[in-house]
Amino acid sequence: MEIKRTRDWRNAQKRRNKSRDVHKALLTFRGEKNWKMLYTRSDKLLRAAQLGHEYPRMTNQQRALRGLEEYHYSNERTFYMQS
Numbered sequence: 001m002e003i004k005r006t007r008d009w010r011n012a013q014k015r016r017n018k019s020r021d022v023h024k025a026l027l028t029f030r031g032e033k034n035w036k037m038l039y040t041r042s043d044k045l046l047r048a049a050q051l052g053h054e055y056p057r058m059t060n061q062q063r064a065l066r067g068l069e070e071y072h073y074s075n076e077r078t079f080y081m082q083s
Helices: 007-016 018-027 041-051 060-082
Strands: none
Touching: 007 018
């Protein structure tokens, strides 16, 4: 016996197997997209790494100050190592 696979047959199959689609959506959950909903710092760091962003965000002035501190610290360390 040959089964005619018409549009009605495809729709009936879709309705019959609809419960299987729910589980696929649960497996592809990608986490929160709203930063306010990420509670802990570690979650925010992980999410920032996934997205390729830097966290916490730093201004150019903060970067400049940090660079100056590292520069001064590196000069002091080489001075003490020479003696």
